[in-house]
Amino acid sequence: MATETESVLPRLTNRADFETFRSRAEERWQGMWDGAGTVVSVGLDSSSIPKGADRVLAVCRAALSSSDAIVREVSGNGALWMEPWVEIMRPGEPPVVYANIAPEEVPVLLAGGLRERAVGVRAESAFGGIPPLSAHPFFRHQQRIVLQNMGIIDPWSVEDAVARGAYSAYLKVLFDLSQEETIAEVAAANVRGRGGAGFPAGIKWESGRKARVLPKFVVCNSHEGEPNVYKDRKIHESDPHRILEGILIACIAVGAERGYNYIGGEYPLAIKRFRKAVADAERLGLIGRNVLGSGKDVFFRVRTGGGAYICGEGSAMMYSIMGVRGQPRTKPPRSVEEGIWKRPTVANNTETLANIPDIITKGGAWYASIGTEKSKGTKLMTVQGPMATTGLVEVPMGITLGTLINECWGGMRPGHTFKGIQTGGVSAGPLKEEHFDLPVDFDSLTDVGGMLGSGGFAVFDTDVCAVDFARYLTAFNRYESCSKCVPCRLGNPALVEILDRIRLGRGSLADLALMERTSKHIIDLSLCGLGQVAPMPLLGMMQMYPEEFRAHIVDGVCPAGSCPIGVPQTVAAAAD
Amino acid sequence: MTQAATPGSMPATTGDEIDLDVVRAMLAHIQPGDHQEAQELILAALQEVNEHFGYVSLAAAEVVAEHLGTTASRVYGLLTFYADFRTRPRGKHFMLLCHGMSCYALGSQRLVQELKDTWGVADGETTADGELTVQVVNGCLGVCDRAPFVKLDADYHGDLTTESFNEVLRRTIDAGGSWKDADHGH
Numbered sequence: 001m002a003t004e005t006e007s008v009l010p011r012l013t014n015r016a017d018f019e020t021f022r023s024r025a026e027e028r029w030q031g032m033w034d035g036a037g038t039v040v041s042v043g044l045d046s047s048s049i050p051k052g053a054d055r056v057l058a059v060c061r062a063a064l065s066s067s068d069a070i071v072r073e074v075s076g077n078g079a080l081w082m083e084p085w086v087e088i089m090r091p092g093e094p095p096v097v098y099a100n101i102a103p104e105e106v107p108v109l110l111a112g113g114l115r116e117r118a119v120g121v122r123a124e125s126a127f128g129g130i131p132p133l134s135a136h137p138f139f140r141h142q143q144r145i146v147l148q149n150m151g152i153i154d155p156w157s158v159e160d161a162v163a164r165g166a167y168s169a170y171l172k173v174l175f176d177l178s179q180e181e182t183i184a185e186v187a188a189a190n191v192r193g194r195g196g197a198g199f200p201a202g203i204k205w206e207s208g209r210k211a212r213v214l215p216k217f218v219v220c221n222s223h224e225g226e227p228n229v230y231k232d233r234k235i236h237e238s239d240p241h242r243i244l245e246g247i248l249i250a251c252i253a254v255g256a257e258r259g260y261n262y263i264g265g266e267y268p269l270a271i272k273r274f275r276k277a278v279a280d281a282e283r284l285g286l287i288g289r290n291v292l293g294s295g296k297d298v299f300f301r302v303r304t305g306g307g308a309y310i311c312g313e314g315s316a317m318m319y320s321i322m323g324v325r326g327q328p329r330t331k332p333p334r335s336v337e338e339g340i341w342k343r344p345t346v347a348n349n350t351e352t353l354a355n356i357p358d359i360i361t362k363g364g365a366w367y368a369s370i371g372t373e374k375s376k377g378t379k380l381m382t383v384q385g386p387m388a389t390t391g392l393v394e395v396p397m398g399i400t401l402g403t404l405i406n407e408c409w410g411g412m413r414p415g416h417t418f419k420g421i422q423t424g425g426v427s428a429g430p431l432k433e434e435h436f437d438l439p440v441d442f443d444s445l446t447d448v449g450g451m452l453g454s455g456g457f458a459v460f461d462t463d464v465c466a467v468d469f470a471r472y473l474t475a476f477n478r479y480e481s482c483s484k485c486v487p488c489r490l491g492n493p494a495l496v497e498i499l500d501r502i503r504l505g506r507g508s509l510a511d512l513a514l515m516e517r518t519s520k521h522i523i524d525l526s527l528c529g530l531g532q533v534a535p536m537p538l539l540g541m542m543q544m545y546p547e548e549f550r551a552h553i554v555d556g557v558c559p560a561g562s563c564p565i566g567v568p569q570t571v572a573a574a575a576d
Numbered sequence: 577m578t579q580a581a582t583p584g585s586m587p588a589t590t591g592d593e594i595d596l597d598v599v600r601a602m603l604a605h606i607q608p609g610d611h612q613e614a615q616e617l618i619l620a621a622l623q624e625v626n627e628h629f630g631y632v633s634l635a636a637a638e639v640v641a642e643h644l645g646t647t648a649s650r651v652y653g654l655l656t657f658y659a660d661f662r663t664r665p666r667g668k669h670f671m672l673l674c675h676g677m678s679c680y681a682l683g684s685q686r687l688v689q690e691l692k693d694t695w696g697v698a699d700g701e702t703t704a705d706g707e708l709t710v711q712v713v714n715g716c717l718g719v720c721d722r723a724p725f726v727k728l729d730a731d732y733h734g735d736l737t738t739e740s741f742n743e744v745l746r747r748t749i750d751a752g753g754s755w756k757d758a759d760h761g762h
Contacts, residue, residue, distance in 0.1 A: 047720075227676040303616060306654070307658055308659060324654070384676065384681065384723070386682060391721070472685070476714060482657075
């Protein structure tokens with residue numbers, strides 16, 4: 001469909017222009033799905049392309065080039081386990097999704113074969129014995145707001161996005177609502193920061209609106225540097241206009257002249273698709289001077305990171321945008337007082353901003369009706385490790401850990417036995433089976449040493465040693481320390497050294513106390529939120545698996561059998 | 577924080593294989609409106625050079641500094657801070673070895689060890705014969721259902737064991753070609 005070269009977009013100069021554009025887009029969208037023709041969609045994104053989805057699409061295009069069938073590129077749908085997938089809608093039939101299709105299987109599939117690969121119908125009810133996709137355990141518990149277009153629209157196409165409602169909330173904010181009214185909806189929704197900190201966006205926006213220094217800026221923090229999260233990348237790859245609309249709404253609400261999106265440089269496809277969205281919005285006149293005749297100006301810049309975890313920290317991110325090393329600074333002043341170029345800057349996580357359009361359209365009260373008392377709305381969650389149905393899900397806050405693991409993610413793959421689940425990325429500790437009844441929200445996991453964080457979970461099996469995993473997590477923080485604060489710069493390497501000693505069977509019981517003391521120094525004396533939590537995974541592992549640490553030290557064995565106890569040190573020095 | 581590079585290890589300008597005229601041509605489209613915007617574009621400019629040539633040489637960094645009205649030392653400061661940049665040329669083949677938590681939980685550590693033991697190369701290094709440069713990704717490549725996972729030149733390989741890993745490496749090196757054949761799009 002719409003590709004990079006194809007788009008000839010009109011310049012919209014007022015609200016009526018936009019409405020005309022939207023009705024044309026809707027007409028075209030409905031025409032495609034009216035059931036008269038064949039529509040073949042292939043999900044392409046950073047996880048499916050490595051599995052050959054781009055070749056599957058190319059074979060589909062070639063095979064159907066002389067027919068009337070529409071062959072479309074969409075994004076993946078979050079279900080990593082079914083990639084590459086192909087969705088086929090034949091005349092008079094609903095769209096059916098087929099999983100794990102290899103390029104060489106496409107001719108058979110298009111000829112009506114491979115029925116056994118059908119995982120579901122993208123419709124309300126079953127068709128020909130194939131259940132609705134929404135009945136699959138992976139999808140059953142999901143409520144998709146941020147991901148509502150994922151795997152459905154062509155992420156390169158602004159027409160697709162607009163046909164599905166993009167920018168209608170932006171228009172409402174431009175023409176119908178005052179700044180105060182917009183912020184009141186966000187405050188009523190009580191949407192808390194999805195990057196991990198959980199700070200209410202409404203309060204942040206209100207401080208931004210009240211700031212007197214001009215110009216002001218809004219930054220979307222799309223730097224997902226953790227070794228276990230891929231949610232923001234997927235939003236960019238599937239529905240870039242939703243993020244852009246959220247940022248533009250924030251700009252209008254706080255009176256910012258310019259919006260930024262800071263994207264991790266290691267996400268080339270996310271960057272490409274987002275840049276295309278910005279270019280299309282600029283061509284349409286949704287960004288620039290006097291947007292749609294509203295009298296409001298808003299500009300936009302995309303900035304990319306260079307692969308430093310620390311740049312997910314607010315002040316470090318802003319330094320990175322300004323072209324210096326991303327090292328956090330002392331606060332106050334908070335960034336909402338002095339951010340980019342010393343101007344008031346409101347920074348929100350991608351997922352937070354991607355929730356905004358629906359909050360404006362459907363109201364803050366609607367949003368606040370989803371989730372738990374203190375954690376409203378849905379949350380994107382990703383899993384890693386040997387799970388049966390690995391992927392990205394969007395579930396209401398408060399779903400239990402057990403439901404996530406055993407239903408959404410299908411439990412353990414055959415041959416793997418559950419041992420624990422690392423929560424909060426590299427900023428908290430692991431949880432065990434006894435915690436499966438806990439609701440997953442901003443607060444509940446924290447009481448037992450876990451953390452929701454940005455929603456990245458890593459399940460590990462009995463082959464993984466707690467000491468070795470603690471070393472891996474601590475080594476990550478050692479590598480990513482920006483080295484500004486001495487306790488973090490020297491403390492994390494010291495912890496890794498001690499852990500290596502224990503892994504080699506040369507530890508002593510005194511090392512356990514020494515690690516706790518060193519951790520306390522790092523936690524108490526580091527400046528930024530990342531340094532202050534760097535030892536948390538280690539402390540969590542020590543608390544959850546004390547017997548394993550003792551086994552290495554006292555008995556000289558690694559119960560999981562993965563540590564190089566008794567092996568010469570040269571061979572043992574592991575990955576840095 | 578990211579590379580072992582120290583100022584002394586920056587490559588000398590002589591014998592530099594980066595054609596500076598190409599760098600200048602690449603930067604021509606970067607036209608900042610003011611000095612603030614120029615500073616915001618340093619990282620982007622370095623990324624373009626790094627992606628095209630596989631590294632940013634001292635001389636290329638100076639061209640970037642000159643184009644954006646800043647100092648070479650500021651540019652080096654960025655090159656040595658951000659993990660995506662290399663200051664030395666890549667070998668013929670380039671491997672990104674994912675070391676995210678999925679890959680860790682399913683054995684990427686063993687692959688890192690295998691690189692040291694069998695191939696004599698560690699993170700950020702190039703083999704003595706110049707065939708292979710390895711970058712261990714202290715993040716996530718996002719293909720978590722196929723862990724452990726690597727990207728080698730243009731190709732992706734998942735569900736790796738030590739045996740299949742060595743096999744893939746051997747096959748790629750024997751086949752010739754180089755990382756330059758890779759599509760930078762994904």
